[in-house]
Amino acid sequence: MPADRITIGRFSSLTYLSQKALRLYDSRGILVPGGKDRFTGYRYYTVGQIEEALKIRMLCTLGFGLADIATILSALSAGDDETVRRLIDQRHQETTREIGRLEKIRSLLVERREFAELFAMNVSEPVIKEVPALRVISGRRTGTYESVCSEVSEALFAILFSPANQKNGVTITGPCMSLCYDEEYRETDADIEMAVPIHGPVTSDDPSFTVRTLPAARVISVVYRGPYEHDGFSVAFERAFRFAADQGLETDGPDRQIYLTNPDETPAEDLLTEIQIPVKG
Template sequence: MLKIGDFSKLSRISIRMLRHYDGIGLLVPESVDEFTGYRYYTEAQLPLADRIRSLKAMGFSLSAVSEILKAYRDPRALREYLLIRREELKDQAEKTAIQLRILETTINRLGKDENVMEYSVVLKEIPQREVASLRGIIPSYEKEGILWERMMQEIAPQKVQYANPCYSIAVFHDKEHKEQDPDVEIQLSVQGNYRNTEHVVFKQVPAVQVASATFKGSYDQISVVNQAVANWVRDNRYDFDGAMFTIYHVSPAQTRNPDELVTEICFPVRKK
């Protein structure tokens, strides 16, 4: 039999946590002295303690650990728990990476002129064009690459010829900003006639008048660019008139360096 202090050292779990685990029935001592209340464990309980510690290190809650331990001898069930946790951690890592990038951008801007008018806003017409279009609901705006990958796979067999200039566009159809499941359409300018595929539609898009601002660098600037466009629309007596879209002049598909990205934000507008 092992005293709680010895078991704590061997299992690398603090006495405080061992008492807590006992209280919730997760790791119960082999025996408790009825007079002193001292807890005693056995060497045979060390593997269980190690499983608990490992699962906690993976970020599982204690309630989840309790459930997983019941299925620990079932490899399929255990694998399913671990795969689900892996996806959760990947999602957290992506969100953390975004937060870090925003922090870095904000730190770099400190002390610099943040006048939104540093972004030049122009009124222009995006001409009528033939496009390959794919529209879908995606988990988040950051997952737009799912649509581009699907489009490229489906149009590749037809050896599609791209127009010059070849506008690579993402249209955001929702009436509001969406925290999840946004409705996004991507368009690629093409020349020639092609068959629609399972998800891709070839169509003509009419010309549209837009208030446009182009910027270089990471997408963390978009909110400030949007402010510049909003101010221009107000000052020049225009109204917003349709779904906002972006033109990717240099996209993540062309560079992994966010400082090299070149993006044009376009808001369809009409004169008041």
């Protein structure tokens, strides 16, 4: 057989990519066999595709998904360095976040505390309280929790501290908060409203941000101390909903997370978040 007609089995051994992976790359158009026998129709890989396969294997090792791998290979072929750099920077940020997550897991495991105690000590006892109506400026978006909370809150503060609104005497009257409208956990398309309590006439050129009044509510309140992480919040929510069940209370409306401390000035382990669960009655 000519050296430039490489069977899938041989190509697999040369590139250390399984035949299953090669068939997947073929079906996705990422690495399609470059040769074809005109009599049998059998397709073969070519010598020139070995380098392409090695690029794919390296990108897989770096944690890129198939869609990004296809984009990077296309960009490399077209000399589009900007796209390649953008995707590499994006993957670097994802890796940094993952390292941080794993470091937190490692530190918890090193402490060897009982699992049930990992977060319980950082959640206050639930109480019922009356929350007055609150005038806020808010923006509602869908996306990941992290992206919506970060991007929308940043935009809200930019509006409030604009020269026009500072001239109008606009002031912030309370901590930033989020309201979650989903009835289930949604990883990438969560429906979240970010809101900042305000006083004064607010102007904004962006119609997606509105001034409105959050209604007064009777709520179950718990305060969680610790990083902005789902695990810690889950323990706080569990304690609040267990309290509601024990008291025979029925929840009513979106929960509120009120960020009592500034994450730019407070260590992650000391951040305070009040969780409010509106209830009927």
